[in-house]
Each structure stands twice: as C-alpha cells, then as structure tokens.
Amino acid sequence: MNSLDIRQRVKTLQSLKNTTFDLVVIGGGITGAGILREACLRGLSVALLEAGDYASGTSSKSTKLIHGGIRYLQMGHVHVVREGARERKRVHELAPHLAEPQWLMLPAGNSFDYYKYRVGVSLYEYLGQVDPTNTHFNLQGADLAAMEPLLNVKRYARATVYQEYLTDDARLVIANIRAGVQASGVAANHLRVTGLIKESARLSGVRAVCGVTNEEVLVRCKGVINAAGPWVESVCQLDGLPSQKPLTLSKGIHAVVSREKLPLNQMVLLVASDGRPVFAIPRGDIVYIGTTDSKYEEAANEWPEVSEQELNYVLAPIKDYFDVQLGGQDCLSTWAGLRPLIAQTGKSTKEISRRDEIWVSKSGLITIAGGKLTGYRKMAEDTVNKAAELLRLSTGKVPLDSTLPGGSDSVGLAMRLAAVPEAGQLNSAQLTRLQRLYGSEAFSVLARGADSVVTDGQLLTGELHWAIEEEGAMSLEDVIYRRTRLAYYYPKEAEICLEAVAIRLGEILGWSAAAVNREIADVRERFRYDNRLAG
Numbered sequence: 001m002n003s004l005d006i007r008q009r010v011k012t013l014q015s016l017k018n019t020t021f022d023l024v025v026i027g028g029g030i031t032g033a034g035i036l037r038e039a040c041l042r043g044l045s046v047a048l049l050e051a052g053d054y055a056s057g058t059s060s061k062s063t064k065l066i067h068g069g070i071r072y073l074q075m076g077h078v079h080v081v082r083e084g085a086r087e088r089k090r091v092h093e094l095a096p097h098l099a100e101p102q103w104l105m106l107p108a109g110n111s112f113d114y115y116k117y118r119v120g121v122s123l124y125e126y127l128g129q130v131d132p133t134n135t136h137f138n139l140q141g142a143d144l145a146a147m148e149p150l151l152n153v154k155r156y157a158r159a160t161v162y163q164e165y166l167t168d169d170a171r172l173v174i175a176n177i178r179a180g181v182q183a184s185g186v187a188a189n190h191l192r193v194t195g196l197i198k199e200s201a202r203l204s205g206v207r208a209v210c211g212v213t214n215e216e217v218l219v220r221c222k223g224v225i226n227a228a229g230p231w232v233e234s235v236c237q238l239d240g241l242p243s244q245k246p247l248t249l250s251k252g253i254h255a256v257v258s259r260e261k262l263p264l265n266q267m268v269l270l271v272a273s274d275g276r277p278v279f280a281i282p283r284g285d286i287v288y289i290g291t292t293d294s295k296y297e298e299a300a301n302e303w304p305e306v307s308e309q310e311l312n313y314v315l316a317p318i319k320d321y322f323d324v325q326l327g328g329q330d331c332l333s334t335w336a337g338l339r340p341l342i343a344q345t346g347k348s349t350k351e352i353s354r355r356d357e358i359w360v361s362k363s364g365l366i367t368i369a370g371g372k373l374t375g376y377r378k379m380a381e382d383t384v385n386k387a388a389e390l391l392r393l394s395t396g397k398v399p400l401d402s403t404l405p406g407g408s409d410s411v412g413l414a415m416r417l418a419a420v421p422e423a424g425q426l427n428s429a430q431l432t433r434l435q436r437l438y439g440s441e442a443f444s445v446l447a448r449g450a451d452s453v454v455t456d457g458q459l460l461t462g463e464l465h466w467a468i469e470e471e472g473a474m475s476l477e478d479v480i481y482r483r484t485r486l487a488y489y490y491p492k493e494a495e496i497c498l499e500a501v502a503i504r505l506g507e508i509l510g511w512s513a514a515a516v517n518r519e520i521a522d523v524r525e526r527f528r529y530d531n532r533l534a535g
Contacts, residue, residue, distance in 0.1 A: 009188070013210065026228050053190065067085075089128070096439070098406075150263060155321075223366060249300060253290055303530075360390060406442075437463075
C-alpha cells in the first residue's frame with residue numbers, strides 16, 4: 001500500500017520517477033482529490049501532484065456546506081440544484097462524519113419571503129429526493145423564539161427550517177486523497193508541476209520540482225488531468241495555449257466570532273443589503289459568518305487578503321437579524337478563498353452559474369473547470385469517464401460499498417468512542433471534535449496518544465502523529481491549519497499551543513532547533529496576516 005507519510009517521501013518520489021501512470025492529476029484540492037479516488041477505485045494507476053499542501057487553496061476556505069445551492073433555483077439553474085441536492089446524500093453515505101445533517105433556518109421578514117422560502121425549499125427537497133422524515137418545517141411566534149431565542153422575532157416573525165449538510169472541507173479533501181492512495185494511487189504535496197512533456201505533439205508526462213529538495217521529477221503517463229482550480233489557466237499555459245474559456249475568480253471571506261458573542265442554536269441564512277445570502281454557522285465554541293462574492297482581479301493566491309469593507313459586509317446583517325453589533329474587534333480570525341468560475345459575458349460573479357465543464361486541448365490535456373464543492377464526486381466521475389474515452393483506458397466501477405476513510409461503522413460511534421479506555425480523560429467537547437474530524441478512525445488517533453497537547457486544550461498528541469504518518473502533513477502550518485483545523489475552529493488554542501506542537505512535530509520529523517523556530521515564526525506571521533483586522 002502506498003503511503004502519505006512524509007517520512008516515506010524518498011520512496012514516493014522514486015515511485016513517481018519509475019512508473020508510467022495511466023493518469024497524472026495536477027491539483028490537490030477537492031476536484032483533484034475526488035478524481036484520484038474515482039480513478040484508482042476503477043482500477044487505473046494514478047499520480048496526484050500538488051504544488052502546495054493538499055487543500056491549501058480554495059478547498060480549505062469555503063463555507064463548508066455540502067448543499068445544492070437553493071438560491072440558484074431563482075436563476076433557473078435547475079440542473080445544478082438537482083445534482084447538488086442529490087449529491088449531498090451520496091457524500092453523507094461516503095463519510096457521515098464529514099457530511100453532517102444540520103438544520104438551516106430561513107427567517108422571513110414579510111409574507112412574500114416566507115412563502116417564497118416554503119415553495120423554494122419544497123421544490124429543492126423534491127429535486128433532491130429528500131426522505132419525508134427529513135423534510136422542512138415552518139415556525140412562527142413562540143415556537144420560533146424557542147428554537148432561536150436570539151432572533152429578532154418582531155422583525156422576522158416566521159421562518160422555514162430545512163436540512164443541509166455541514167462538512168470540513170480540508171478534511172474531506174484529505175479523506176479522498178487517502179482513499180485514492182489506499183487504492184494504489186500515489187500522491188505528493190509540495191511538488192509543483194513546471195512543464196508538460198510531449199511526444200509527437202501528444203502529452204506523455206509532466207515535469208515537477210520538489211519543494212523540499214528542489215530536485216526535478218519527471219513523471220510519465222498516458223494522460224494528464226488539469227484540476228488546479230483557480231490555477232487552471234496557468235496549467236493550460238504550460239500546454240502552450242490559453243484555456244478554452246476564461247475563468248473569473250470570485251473571492252469569498254468569512255469571519256469567526258466566539259459563540260458567546262453570537263449564541264446561535266443552528267445555522268441561519270441571512271440576507272445582506274444587496275440581496276446576497278450570508279450564512280451564520282455555529283461549530284463548537286465559535287460561529288463563522290460569510291461569505292462575500294466579489295470579483296478578484298489579481299493573480300490566483302492561496303491567501304487572498306480580507307479587506308475591512310468585506311469584513312463589515314458579512315458582519316452587517318448580524319445587527320439586523322439578532323440585534324447584536326459585531327465589529328472587527330469581536331473577530332477571533334478570518335479566512336478568504338477564491339472560487340474559479342467559468343466567465344460569462346455581462347454577468348457579475350454572483351450571477352455566474354457554478355456549473356463545471358471539461359475541456360480537451362489538441363495535445364490531450366484534460367481540464368476540469370468550475371463546479372462546486374458539493375458536486376466534486378460527480379465531477380470526478382465525469383472527468384474519469386472522459387479520460388477513459390479519450391485514452392482508451394479500460395475501467396471498472398467504483399464498488400458500491402466504498403466509503404471514505406473514517407466513514408465506516410458510524411452507527412453508535414459516539415457511544416463506542418466514549419467507552420474506550422483512552423477516552424476516559426476526555427470531555428464531551430473533545431470526543432465530539434474527534435468524531436467530527438476522524439469518524440471511525442478516531443479510535444486509531446486515540447491509540448497514538450490521548451493526552452492534551454496543552455492543559456485543558458482540545459488537541460491531542462495522537463493527532464500530531466496521525467497528521468504526519470497518515471495524512472501527509474509536512475509543516476506546522478499543514479497541521480494547525482488543515483489537519484487539526486485549530487487555526488479556524490479554535491484560534492485561541494492555536495496560538496497557545498503553537499510552540500508545544502512545533503516541538504512535538506520536530507521530535508517526530510527530526511527538525512533542528514532552528515527549524516522548529518522557523519516553523520513557529522512562519523505560522524505566527526500567518527496568524528498576524530489572517531487576523532490583522534480582527535480584535
């Protein structure tokens with residue numbers, strides 16, 4: 001079995017050099033990760049190369065919802081909504097811990113909005129084939145106040161409440177990559193593709209440079225899939241031609257506040273002054289609020305800047321709906337990501353469809369562009385079908401009982417997890433967090449160390465070993481931001497435990513004292529950049 005363990009990197013690079021793969025996938029976000037899993041489970045030999053860390057771009061900075069985009073109904077994008085609404089159930093089946101059903105409240109300030117929500121949600125549930133036991137309900141008066149006491153029920157006297165699915169986007173990416181690797185795929189992060197190899201004008205491989213050793217790695221293959229998200233056009237340029245259609249980058253930002261300052265009981269959909277939806281989503285001790293949808297005019301960037309204007313935009317509806325005034329001083333952290341949309345003439349980013357398209361260049365470069373987090377599995381299926389057709393590859397079918405790592409044995413998981421001896425010293429919040437992040441693999445994480453990294457902290461020592469040994473983490477940033485999710489969900493603890501985590505990682509990976517200090521300095525600088533507008 002191949003491994004993501006960074007300590008096996010020499011072996012991984014050797015495998016990349018010595019194998020001729022059916023496919024090389026460029027990009028380790030959710031699209032590339034889904035393609036790796038799909039293709040490997042269907043019997044193809046596949047290598048995935050990611051320039052940074054897995055999910056380090058858009059796929060760790062979304063609103064973290066597996067949803068069909070009900071608002072696209074009013075734009076007439078019924079196919080997009082139908083597919084998204086049905087894919088929610090499929091992702092839940094693959095990984096119940098990474099697609100949790102949660103109630104989403106739609107408060108209405110007038111009769112028109114109320115009946116619009118009721119009709120829209122009913123159609124949405126019909127398109128998504130929602131089980132009758134999980135369909136929406138409507139509230140008003142005392143019942144509404146009881147369900148969401150903070151809501152200004154004088155202004156928003158009625159509401160429709162229906163189910164959507166909450167995920168952890170970065171961990172969904174990691175789970176898909178691990179599934180592909182467990183099915184004999186090869187994946188390497190911090191390996192940037194710098195060129196495409198052609199024979200008789202047809203693609204036959206890629207050139208990549210290792211971000212650790214700076215060595216060049218040539219990877220031979222029958223076909224190349226460009227799944228680089230916001231960087232799709234850059235990969236097309238390596239092919240010598242622009243992409244078949246231009247992309248428009250849309251920036252979405254989120255603000256994180258303490259749940260003490262905004263004590264919500266469930267997810268709530270707010271409407272901003274320009275009519276755009278803004279979600280307020282509680283998770284543990286925090287609530288995150290977003291997102292924006294503004295055109296990003298600069299080159300694609302893993303860490304787009306959050307402006308004061310954008311922060312004020314997502315916080316403004318809070319005063320309207322909950323009579324709570326929030327400002328930058330109330331924020332614990334912020335994050336921003338870029339959505340790669342296929343440009344449509346005369347349309348703003350909020351009007352552009354989230355549909356995906358597959359393009360094939362003259363040399364055979366297969367590009368998958370656009371799309372949504374929710375539809376990643378179907379996008380992967382379509383892309384692998386196109387590759388198999390184009391390259392005449394023989395493929396099987398994904399086993400019907402396949403789940404993502406951590407997605408099996410979910411029945412009674414919480415009770416079983418609480419009963420293991422290692423869990424005896426953990427509180428309910430720690431157990432809930434473990435279950436959400438690792439699913440049924442939480443037992444294996446606990447077995448590697450059930451002690452808290454810092455006193456009264458959520459992070460356990462076993463998670464650090466797991467991040468390195470099973471999930472391909474190479475740096476302190478990889479662990480704090482994308483494996484354990486401390487930076488976004490527990491920002492105060494992230495700062496407190498930073499030094500202890502770095503020292504422990506250094507022990508596992510053999511870092512020098514100077515290297516440990518560099519890692520700490522790099523992440524502290526990242527904290528300062530992300531939170532410069534926060535209190």
